[in-house]
Amino acid sequence: MIIKRYLIIILMLFFGSQLWAKEYTVSYLNSTRKDHLSVMEIEGRNFLNLYDLERIFDGSIKTDQKSQTIGLITFEKKCDFSFFNNWVRFGKHSYNLHDDIQVINGFFYVPDYFLNLCADKFFPDEVTLDDGSIIINFSSMQKYLIKTIVLDPGHGGKDPGAVGRIIGLKEKDIVLNIAKKVKAHLEKNLDVKVLLTRHDDRFVSLGDRTDFANKNQADIFVSIHCNAAYNTKANGSEVYYLSTAQTHEARAVEAMENEVIKFEDKESISRYTDLDFILYDMRQTEYLNESSELSEMCQKQLVNTLSTKNNGVRQANFYVLRGAFMPAVLVEVAYLSNKYEEKKLLSKDFQERAAKAIYTSIKQFINKYDKMN
Numbered sequence: 001m002i003i004k005r006y007l008i009i010i011l012m013l014f015f016g017s018q019l020w021a022k023e024y025t026v027s028y029l030n031s032t033r034k035d036h037l038s039v040m041e042i043e044g045r046n047f048l049n050l051y052d053l054e055r056i057f058d059g060s061i062k063t064d065q066k067s068q069t070i071g072l073i074t075f076e077k078k079c080d081f082s083f084f085n086n087w088v089r090f091g092k093h094s095y096n097l098h099d100d101i102q103v104i105n106g107f108f109y110v111p112d113y114f115l116n117l118c119a120d121k122f123f124p125d126e127v128t129l130d131d132g133s134i135i136i137n138f139s140s141m142q143k144y145l146i147k148t149i150v151l152d153p154g155h156g157g158k159d160p161g162a163v164g165r166i167i168g169l170k171e172k173d174i175v176l177n178i179a180k181k182v183k184a185h186l187e188k189n190l191d192v193k194v195l196l197t198r199h200d201d202r203f204v205s206l207g208d209r210t211d212f213a214n215k216n217q218a219d220i221f222v223s224i225h226c227n228a229a230y231n232t233k234a235n236g237s238e239v240y241y242l243s244t245a246q247t248h249e250a251r252a253v254e255a256m257e258n259e260v261i262k263f264e265d266k267e268s269i270s271r272y273t274d275l276d277f278i279l280y281d282m283r284q285t286e287y288l289n290e291s292s293e294l295s296e297m298c299q300k301q302l303v304n305t306l307s308t309k310n311n312g313v314r315q316a317n318f319y320v321l322r323g324a325f326m327p328a329v330l331v332e333v334a335y336l337s338n339k340y341e342e343k344k345l346l347s348k349d350f351q352e353r354a355a356k357a358i359y360t361s362i363k364q365f366i367n368k369y370d371k372m373n
């Protein structure tokens with residue numbers, strides 16, 4: 001009886017393992033970092049999610065609608081896949097992947113033969129395939145070094161943002177002051193490069209803000225705002241990171257911050273709706289953990305330093321965060337629509353403390369990730 005039971009367990013383990021999704025284990029030479037790469041079976045063939053490859057190779061992805069290609073840039077080289085066919089271009093040559101690229105729910109899947117090409121032809125020094133495992137050799141591991149921070153003072157120019165009801169204070173002016181103070185603190189105390197999406201009272205489209213951060217290879221993106229609500233009693237601080245808005249209030253703030261799109265030209269509006277944007281969305285999910293951590297740190301600092309009401313960390317779907325390929329948060333310092341907070345926001349001391357709080361949370365975040373190196 002006991003033997004029979006063991007036999008059943010062994011058989012279950014054997015057949016069960018056949019049903020389990022196949023995956024590669026991923027390890028990194030001279031590093032404790034570990035990962036895995038899932039294999040997706042489509043009509044009996046094995047495929048790899050391009051975004052998983054991007055993650056394990058510390059790469060980046062760029063799509064080109066015109067040439068209908070999606071490029072994976074890794075180890076300082078580029079592999080270009082054509083949408084909907086079986087070729088990958090590397091340097092001057094094209095290589096047959098033996099199966100067409102698949103697009104499912106906005107994700108690109110490439111035939112797993114691509115891994116063989118990586119190990120044999122494209123990156124023989126960096127990628128080794130060994131019986132179900134992948135060994136990656138980065139000569140210099142710098143993934144978590146935070147070197148560049150982009151601060152984004154919301155609104156500007158023709159877009160004033162929220163306007164206070166009593167003094168008529170404009171959000172665009174307050175957030176610019178705060179952003180400049182955060183920059184000063186960061187530059188004085190940390191070895192980082194700090195860039196602002198605007199230095200003066202000018203209009204910058206939402207897409208240009210994240211494009212700027214991406215082009216400058218920012219490691220953190222912080223968008224700074226003041227809140228407003230129809231309910232004049234609403235007050236307090238909140239920090240957002242990207243997702244589909246979770247609560248009624250979050251949705252209202254999201255609608256308000258996304259309003260700025262009405263000031264933008266047709267061409268940039270269309271940018272928010274094409275395939276690229278779906279891809280942006282997917283990309284950002286990679287940094288959700290980091291973004292959520294930074295939000296928590298920032299929220300805590302803000303309410304402690306400003307003694308504002310703690311409205312908590314929230315998730316919302318802000319356009320300005322969607323295109324950022326890095327941990328990205330949106331800070332609502334306090335409510336301009338509340339007469340007490342409008343008065344506070346006018347004060348240089350309050351602005352200075354808000355800046356200090358944002359700076360301190362960025363410092364905490366950097367310290368945490370520096371320790372992981």
Ligand SMILES: [Zn+2]
Binds near residue numbers: 171225
């Ligand atoms: Zn705003």
